[in-house]
Amino acid sequence: MISVSGSGIPLPASFGRSETPVGLFLSLRTANAASDAGCHSRGIDACGNVHGRPAMKLRLTLTALLIVAALASGSACGDSEGPAGPAPSSPTAPAPAVTPGPATTPGGAGSGNLFSNPSFEDGEEPWISLTTEAWGTPFRVSGDAAHSGVYSAFLEMRALEEPGSKVFGVVQEVQPQELPELISGYYRVAQWTRGTDIQYLQFAVIVTGATNAPQGFPNHQIRYILAGIDRPPFAISNAKFIFVGTEEPAPDGWVYFERNVRQDFIDQWGAVPEGFSKIRVLFEVRYDGKEEGVTDPSADVFYDDLYLGSAAANPNAP
Numbered sequence: 116m117i118s119v120s121g122s123g124i125p126l127p128a129s130f131g132r133s134e135t136p137v138g139l140f141l142s143l144r145t146a147n148a149a150s151d152a153g154c155h156s157r158g159i160d161a162c163g164n165v166h167g168r169p170a171m172k173l174r175l176t177l178t179a180l181l182i183v184a185a186l187a188s189g190s191a192c193g194d195s196e197g198p199a200g201p202a203p204s205s206p207t208a209p210a211p212a213v214t215p216g217p218a219t220t221p222g223g224a225g226s227g228n229l230f231s232n233p234s235f236e237d238g239e240e241p242w243i244s245l246t247t248e249a250w251g252t253p254f255r256v257s258g259d260a261a262h263s264g265v266y267s268a269f270l271e272m273r274a275l276e277e278p279g280s281k282v283f284g285v286v287q288e289v290q291p292q293e294l295p296e297l298i299s300g301y302y303r304v305a306q307w308t309r310g311t312d313i314q315y316l317q318f319a320v321i322v323t324g325a326t327n328a329p330q331g332f333p334n335h336q337i338r339y340i341l342a343g344i345d346r347p348p349f350a351i352s353n354a355k356f357i358f359v360g361t362e363e364p365a366p367d368g369w370v371y372f373e374r375n376v377r378q379d380f381i382d383q384w385g386a387v388p389e390g391f392s393k394i395r396v397l398f399e400v401r402y403d404g405k406e407e408g409v410t411d412p413s414a415d416v417f418y419d420d421l422y423l424g425s426a427a428a429n430p431n432a433p
């Protein structure tokens with residue numbers, strides 16, 4: 116089974132940050148346990164609350180003597196303190212892991228589109244490609260093809276010798292208060308060389324932090340297969356697959372796609388997600404389960420005019 120992060124679920128940046136200060140604090144405590152002077156003079160920050168408060172309140176000679184005696188025993192800032200008590204606050208303390216985002220991400224030209232720069236006419240931002248190991252060459256904005264305007268997002272899939280998965284995609288995160296109703300857009304496949312069984316186009320909707328969804332998952336996903344395969348590419352517990360198209364992609368020509376995301380979450384996960392912190396949407400071409408040394412899989416794929424919003428305001432309706 117492939118990792119649940121296969122289509123891009125990197126650990127949030129705050130995850131790593133939150134550990135560093137704790138580790139640093141433990142290091143300081145360890146160091147101070149071996150340094151009587153540092154422990155005693157720095158009070159709360161260096162030694163923790165338990166030892167800090169009495170040292171500040173009581174400056175009686177007897178107390179000082181007792182503390183010196185305790186330090187001499189090696190226990191004042193040592194393990195006897197145990198893990199109780201939070202890490203000390205400091206200017207370098209990490210921000211809370213979850214902070215409410217803006218109500219909405221500005222849409223394209225007041226269209227009600229939750230995606231910014233949905234037609235790639237304003238450069239790359241805020242679209243990104245992920246940088247996890249499974250991801251290949253990042254997308255780039257290209258003038259070689261466009262459904263509207265001059266530009267589109269270009270994904271150039273090329274296979275490496277190494278076995279397994281490789282994802283080529285363009286991604287945007289939004290933070291609406293409610294799950295949008297509709298997702299739509301266009302893709303165009305300019306070149307397609309099948310070189311392995313599991314080679315396909317998909318878009319994926321990943322909802323993080325839903326409070327009313329089945330618990331025990333890092334997030335809740337629906338992966339929409341657009342072309343290339345007619346069965347799930349692998350088992351993954353936190354994703355449902357919907358097959359929008361299962362044929363080999365037609366060469367050239369823009370292909371329209373749309374799905375009612377709200378209805379799909381009801382059908383697949385039992386409810387429209389609520390209370391979530393963000394929605395990540397990924398548009399991809401990729402392969403999975405490739406054998407080592409096979410370098411035949413190849414594709415040139417464009418995405419353009421991507422939309423996320425109400426069905427009534429869908430500008431892509433053909």
Ligand SMILES: [Ca+2]
Nearest residue numbers: 234263264266
């Ligand atoms: Ca465009």
